[in-house]
Amino acid sequence: MPGALNNGSTAEKPAVRAGPDFALVGAQRAGTSSLYQLIMKNTYFAPVTFRHKETYYFSGTGSRWDADNWCDHEVEPYLQMTAAARRLRNTTNLLVGDFSPTHLHCICCAASFRMINPHMKVLALLRDPVSRAISRFTELKRPHTERWSAHIELKNYTFVSYVEAELPPLRTCVATARRFQGRAVGPPGGVGVAPRGWGAGWDMGQWMEAQCYARNNVLGWSVYAPLLENYAAHFGWRQMKVLYTPDLLASPLATLRAVEDFLGAPRAKLPAAVTAAGDPLGGFFHTRECYHNTCLKKRHEVRPLTAAMGTDVAGGAITPEDAAAADDLVPGAATAAGAGAAGAVAAAAGGGGSSSSSSSSTPFGRAVAALRAFYAPHVQQLLDLADQGVIAQPPAAWRAAYGLAQRQPAG
Numbered sequence: 411m412p413g414a415l416n417n418g419s420t421a422e423k424p425a426v427r428a429g430p431d432f433a434l435v436g437a438q439r440a441g442t443s444s445l446y447q448l449i450m451k452n453t454y455f456a457p458v459t460f461r462h463k464e465t466y467y468f469s470g471t472g473s474r475w476d477a478d479n480w481c482d483h484e485v486e487p488y489l490q491m492t493a494a495a496r497r498l499r500n501t502t503n504l505l506v507g508d509f510s511p512t513h514l515h516c517i518c519c520a521a522s523f524r525m526i527n528p529h530m531k532v533l534a535l536l537r538d539p540v541s542r543a544i545s546r547f548t549e550l551k552r553p554h555t556e557r558w559s560a561h562i563e564l565k566n567y568t569f570v571s572y573v574e575a576e577l578p579p580l581r582t583c584v585a586t587a588r589r590f591q592g593r594a595v596g597p598p599g600g601v602g603v604a605p606r607g608w609g610a611g612w613d614m615g616q617w618m619e620a621q622c623y624a625r626n627n628v629l630g631w632s633v634y635a636p637l638l639e640n641y642a643a644h645f646g647w648r649q650m651k652v653l654y655t656p657d658l659l660a661s662p663l664a665t666l667r668a669v670e671d672f673l674g675a676p677r678a679k680l681p682a683a684v685t686a687a688g689d690p691l692g693g694f695f696h697t698r699e700c701y702h703n704t705c706l707k708k709r710h711e712v713r714p715l716t717a718a719m720g721t722d723v724a725g726g727a728i729t730p731e732d733a734a735a736a737d738d739l740v741p742g743a744a745t746a747a748g749a750g751a752a753g754a755v756a757a758a759a760g761g762g763g764s765s766s767s768s769s770s771s772t773p774f775g776r777a778v779a780a781l782r783a784f785y786a787p788h789v790q791q792l793l794d795l796a797d798q799g800v801i802a803q804p805p806a807a808w809r810a811a812y813g814l815a816q817r818q819p820a821g
């Protein structure tokens with residue numbers, strides 16, 4: 411019974427529930443498959459597709475060949491799919507979610523979802539930007555992606571040569587977009603007023619900047635803040651919850667409980683042993699080791715990201731410091747690779763500033779450092795949003811990794 415749901419929305423409820431109750435919109439390669447499996451431990455939740463995670467309905471898959479979003483996709487089949495998911499369970503007393511991690515970086519998708527269900531809640535799972543970019547690049551080098559055009563596009567690139575080729579145009583794209591920002595003059599609607607309306611009331615330049623990120627699936631999709639603001643403009647921050655991959659890794663049960671509470675669902679009854687162990691999932695889905703749902707890996711089976719990538723894909727030697735700076739999921743990755751914890755922190759912290767790029771001893775280390783410098787202001791934006799109280803605080807380690815100082819209390 412829908413009335414049993416405490417979804418916290420202040421807006422008036424529609425008579426007919428159309429579309430999903432919530433959407434996990436991204437980020438791609440942030441652990442969304444594991445989060446999906448975790449959420450499915452609660453039978454109160456169901457995916458729009460009923461049987462599998464993703465629809466990509468409004469967004470495409472994020473590959474260049476279908477990077478153009480599908481926001482004007484016919485709405486009715488989507489509504490039918492959602493209604494069927496409810497019917498198949500033979501109950502309306504459940505919450506249906508869309509779990510396509512491509513929707514966050516689809517600029518018009520927020521508006522599409524809002525049209526369908528203004529009460530929809532939005533979940534986002536964010537991962538260290540550099541690790542996410544490496545994860546996506548590495549995925550696109552894997553044999554299972556061989557038929558994807560994105561795989562073919564990356565064929566002749568290593569991670570190093572890809573960053574060298576793609577980061578400068580991305581920077582140029584952003585710089586060009588910024589030249590068009592803040593040009594609104596005169597009264598609203600007057601002549602010379604920059605068009606406002608996309609996303610978070612963006613002006614044209616801000617829209618252009620978001621497009622720079624949205625159209626670069628490997629590097630651009632690790633920029634999160636403007637895309638979150640886009641969703642917030644349509645749904646309000648109260649209808650949004652931002653989670654972080656390290657928290658999912660450290661406390662899966664606490665993550666599940668936080669999601670259940672946010673969505674207003676009863677908490678799943680789990681066996682006492684599972685609750686005591688704190689991990690209802692027992693592993694990782696869609697890992698660097700195996701993409702398929704059939705081969706969930708235990709944490710100890712997951713190799714460090716750089717080890718799984720190998721020097722061929724990386725584009726040269728990877729020092730223990732590089733490994734420590736690049737990997738965010740395997741505890742002790744640095745130790746496993748031969749470096750101490752102090753080296754890990756120093757390497758990660760050193761990667762944050764632009765000057766660090768010249769101090770890295772390998773091309774791979776310099777690529778990671780250049781990316782850290784590029785993402786640092788965007789991580790700062792997340793920290794600012796957290797300081798405003800609208801999203802949860804990003805993991806403390808991100809400040810060090812991106813060279814961002816702790817803000818001193820005023821006075």
Ligand SMILES: Nc1ncnc2c1ncn2[C@@H]1O[C@H](COP(=O)(O)OS(=O)(=O)O)[C@@H](OP(=O)(O)O)[C@H]1O
Pocket residue numbers: 437438439440441442443444511545546548655656658659693694695696697698699712715739
């Ligand atoms: N429980 C848990 N905690 C933290 N991180 C996890 C978890 N499960 C999976 N992973 C890592 O997430 C990466 C896959 O992300 P996604 O499932 O979002 O990928 S996808 O967008 O659906 O393709 C993938 O990252 P890489 O292995 O670095 O590529 C997974 O290893």
